[in-house]
Amino acid sequence: MKTLLVVLVGVALLVVLLASAGYAAKDTQLMQIFLHGAGLIDRSYTIVELANASLDHANLRSVTLNDANLINANLIKADLSGAYLIHAHLSFANLRGADLSGAYLRGADLSGAYLRGAELIGADFSAANLSDTDLRGAYLSSANLSGADLTGSTVVEEQLSSCKSLEGATMPKREGWSWGPALPPSSGAPAGASSRLATARRECCTRRRHC
Numbered sequence: 218m219k220t221l222l223v224v225l226v227g228v229a230l231l232v233v234l235l236a237s238a239g240y241a242a243k244d245t246q247l248m249q250i251f252l253h254g255a256g257l258i259d260r261s262y263t264i265v266e267l268a269n270a271s272l273d274h275a276n277l278r279s280v281t282l283n284d285a286n287l288i289n290a291n292l293i294k295a296d297l298s299g300a301y302l303i304h305a306h307l308s309f310a311n312l313r314g315a316d317l318s319g320a321y322l323r324g325a326d327l328s329g330a331y332l333r334g335a336e337l338i339g340a341d342f343s344a345a346n347l348s349d350t351d352l353r354g355a356y357l358s359s360a361n362l363s364g365a366d367l368t369g370s371t372v373v374e375e376q377l378s379s380c381k382s383l384e385g386a387t388m389p390k391r392e393g394w395s396w397g398p399a400l401p402p403s404s405g406a407p408a409g410a411s412s413r414l415a416t417a418r419r420e421c422c423t424r425r426r427h428c
Contacts, residue, residue, distance in 0.1 A: 265282055265284075265285040265286065265287075266285075266286045267282075267285060267286060267287050267290055268286050268287065268288045268289060268290065269288070269289050269290060270287070270290045270291070271290075271291045272290060272291060272292050272295050273291050273292065273293040273294060273295060274293070274294050274295060275292070275295045275296070276295075276296050277295055277296060277297045277300055278296045278297070278298050278299055278300065279298070279299040279300060279301075280297070280300050280301070281300070281301040282300065282301065282302050282305055283301055283302065283303040283304060283305065284303070284304050284305060284306075285302065285305045285306065286305075286306045287302075287305060287306060287307045287310050288306050288307070288308050288309060288310065289308075289309045289310060290307070290310045290311070291310075291311050292310055292311060292312045292315050293311055293312070293313050293314060293315065294313070294314040294315060294316075295312070295315045295316070296315075296316045297315055297316060297317045297320050298316045298317065298318045298319055298320060298336075299318075299319045299320060300317070300320045300321070301320075301321045302320060302321060302322045302325050303321055303322065303323045303324060303325065304323070304324045304325060304326075305322065305325045305326070306325075306326050307322075307325055307326060307327045307330055308326050308327065308328045308329050308330060308346075309328075309329045309330060309331075310327070310330045310331070311330075311331045312330055312331060312332045312335050313331055313332070313333050313334055313335065314333075314334045314335060315332070315335045315336070316335070316336045317335055317336060317337050317340050318336045318337065318338040318339055318340060318356075319338070319339045319340060320337075320340045320341070321340075321341045322340060322341060322342050322345050323341055323342075323343050323344055323345065324343075324344045324345060325342070325345045325346070326345070326346045327342075327345060327346060327347050327350055328346045328347070328348045328349055328350065329348075329349045329350065330347075330350045330351070331350075331351045332350055332351060332352050332355050333351050333352070333353045333354055333355065334353075334354040334355060335352075335355045335356070336355075336356050337355050337356055337357050337360050338356050338357070338358045338359055338360065339358070339359045339360060339381075340360045340361070341360075341361045342360060342361060342362050342365050343361050343362070343363045343364050343365065343382075344363075344364040344365065345362075345365045345366070346365075346366050347362075347365050347366060347367050347370050348366050348367065348368040348369050348370060349368070349369040349370060350367075350370045350371070350372075351370075351371045352370055352371055352372040352376065353371050353372070353373075355372070355376065356376075357372075357376045357377065357379060357380050358379045358380075359379070359380070359381045360380050360381060361380070361381045361382050362377070362380050362381075362382065362383050362386050363382040363383065363384045363385055363386060364384070364385045364386060365383075365386045365387070366386075366387045367386060367387060367388055367389050368387055368388075368389060369389055370389050371389075372389065
């Protein structure tokens with residue numbers, strides 16, 4: 218067991234060193250690897266296997282992880298702002314408090330993911346699977362949710378009202394909501410969204426100390 222742990226840690230350190238040297242990891246398989254607080258900023262990785270990996274507080278800003286397997290990964294408070302996660306597999310991942318502002322998650326699978334308190338400002342979730350996700354307290358200002366599946370997700374109407382687009386999205390069924398399963402094309406956000414967007418941005422700036 219100790220030998221296996223040493224090997225796994227060694228592999229993780231090797232990947233970090235290669236990333237810092239400017240190399241792209243090809244066919245990387247790092248299942249159940251612990252990379253707590255790792256810095257993999259602005260790197261490109263292909264065919265990445267990171268299922269069950271621990272990447273909490275990791276600096277993954279602008280990283281490219283398209284099609285990556287991050288199922289059940291721990292990404293608590295990770296910085297994924299501007300990251301490319303197109304068609305990535307993030308089902309049941311823990312993204313509590315993570316920063317995904319400006320990230321690209323087109324067609325990604327986030328079913329069952331935990332996104333409570335995550336910053337999703339300006340993120341692209343078009344055609345993404347967000348079914349059964351926990352979005353309580355998440356910031357969705359200017360996010361693109363066109364064509365996304367929100368069936369069974371935990372989200373409130375006020376959060377969605379500040380999104381950039383909800384065209385063609387499948388909405389969770391909520392009694393008393395002012396819209397149905399999907400907003401009509403080019404309907405835009407409901408009245409009052411602009412003021413809530415401005416408020417959300419001010420709050421974000423205050424927390425992050427910059428705009």
